[in-house]
Amino acid sequence: MSETSISQDPIDDTASNKGPTAAEHAAGMADYLRAGERLADEINSRGPVRFDANGNLHPDILAAYWKNGFYVFEGVIDPGEIAELRADADNMLARAPVNREADVDAMGRPALGRDFAVEPYTFVRPLSDPWGGTSKLGGRHPSQMTQPRADANAPEDVPYLLRSMCQTMPSGLRLYGHPHLLAIAAGVNGDDFVPFNDAIFVKQPGLGGSVAWHQDGVTHWDAANWDEGIHGFNFQVQLYQTTPANCLWVIPATHKAGRADIKGMVAANDGSERLPGAVPLICKAGDVTMVNRQMVHGSFANTSPDLRISITFGFHRRTSVLGQTGALSVGKGDYYDAQRIFDRSAVIAVAIDARQQTHPDEASYHYQPFAGLEDDFRLNDATFERVIKDYNAKDLAI
Numbered sequence: 179m180s181e182t183s184i185s186q187d188p189i190d191d192t193a194s195n196k197g198p199t200a201a202e203h204a205a206g207m208a209d210y211l212r213a214g215e216r217l218a219d220e221i222n223s224r225g226p227v228r229f230d231a232n233g234n235l236h237p238d239i240l241a242a243y244w245k246n247g248f249y250v251f252e253g254v255i256d257p258g259e260i261a262e263l264r265a266d267a268d269n270m271l272a273r274a275p276v277n278r279e280a281d282v283d284a285m286g287r288p289a290l291g292r293d294f295a296v297e298p299y300t301f302v303r304p305l306s307d308p309w310g311g312t313s314k315l316g317g318r319h320p321s322q323m324t325q326p327r328a329d330a331n332a333p334e335d336v337p338y339l340l341r342s343m344c345q346t347m348p349s350g351l352r353l354y355g356h357p358h359l360l361a362i363a364a365g366v367n368g369d370d371f372v373p374f375n376d377a378i379f380v381k382q383p384g385l386g387g388s389v390a391w392h393q394d395g396v397t398h399w400d401a402a403n404w405d406e407g408i409h410g411f412n413f414q415v416q417l418y419q420t421t422p423a424n425c426l427w428v429i430p431a432t433h434k435a436g437r438a439d440i441k442g443m444v445a446a447n448d449g450s451e452r453l454p455g456a457v458p459l460i461c462k463a464g465d466v467t468m469v470n471r472q473m474v475h476g477s478f479a480n481t482s483p484d485l486r487i488s489i490t491f492g493f494h495r496r497t498s499v500l501g502q503t504g505a506l507s508v509g510k511g512d513y514y515d516a517q518r519i520f521d522r523s524a525v526i527a528v529a530i531d532a533r534q535q536t537h538p539d540e541a542s543y544h545y546q547p548f549a550g551l552e553d554d555f556r557l558n559d560a561t562f563e564r565v566i567k568d569y570n571a572k573d574l575a576i
């Protein structure tokens with residue numbers, strides 16, 4: 179790995195040889211998955227994106243989001259754009275180092291991103307849980323998930339996270355400027371909303387690791403002005419249909435209740451990670467989930483036959499970030515002043531222009547913090563070098 183790059187979240191996962199087999203794990207999950215699916219149907223926090231007469235996110239959607247802490251927007255990204263995103267994600271996967279120590283890809287070419295400021299790839303052992311029960315990422319994943327045994331012919335390392343989509347995936351940059359997604363961000367976080375980070379979760383069939391139950395936010399839990407939206411939200415754009423066995427799960431309304439005692443929740447559930455009341459975010463390709471970063475959420479080892487690739491990126495209220503100190507791994511300890519926020523938010527301005535260049539008939543989103551500055555942030559080689567290259571070293575993580 180490049181010595182200059184920030185390895186976002188170094189992991190010391192070990193291959194498990196004690197857990198159930200992948201087939202035993204899948205069979206053991208079946209009843210839980212069905213129960214979750216029933217509950218998701220009852221809650222029904224989903225539908226197409228809708229706006230009111232003034233172009234604002236429809237109040238019914240906002241009400242459902244604030245009540246439940248999540249919403250599934252159906253059919254936001256059209257099939258053509260999904261095909262481009264799949265091709266670019268596949269290209270990133272093909273150009274990954276062959277394992278976490280390597281500098282070349284599977285074809286012997288120099289792997290992508292060896293000179294990036296932020297390491298773009300995180301690998302894990304098949305079906306492992308790299309963060310649960312560790313102090314990584316602020317210790318926010320306190321309880322380890324079951325780590326099933328992968329099949330004997332499984333590779334040693336499998337991709338888990340891909341970073342820097344706005345730099346490495348032209349379709350990723352265009353997605354970041356999607357007018358409906360940005361209008362939703364404004365509806366939730368205000369017109370002066372700011373970015374958080376992005377990462378693509380990859381859960382290969384029979385191989386993908388779990389993400390232990392956690393809440394994302396780490397900064398404002400004890401703040402006098404704490405409220406249910408202070409840590410922002412994440413979108414996930416689904417490139418493939420998701421199923422209860424491979425998708426992200428959330429525990430509805432936990433965004434309202436402050437810091438959760440996740441270790442205690444697992445203990446009270448006889449030590450089982452199959453927490454009661456959780457629901458799976460089942461999607462079709464092109465659906466987009468919005469999950470409050472204070473929600474208790476996680477995903478299980480993917481012992482299913484289905485691939486999941488989820489393009490994940492989030493947004494904050496500006497007031498939640500300004501004057502804060504970076505938490506989580508990239509830029510931990512950085513001070514988030516107005517310049518830092520402006521520099522990272524400029525990715526949105528460039529993404530809007532990138533999208534306009536390929537979707538000239540689509541109504542562009544007008545991003546209020548860059549009103550009047552649009553001509554300085556048109557996508558061209560110089561702007562790419564100035565704004566997009568290594569943009570994620572300036573993530574705003576709270």
Ligand SMILES: O=C(O)CCC(=O)C(=O)O
Pocket residue numbers: 379389394412425426475476477488490
């Ligand atoms: O998609 C997943 O499996 C995990 C996503 C997650 O934990 C997050 O977005 O914070």
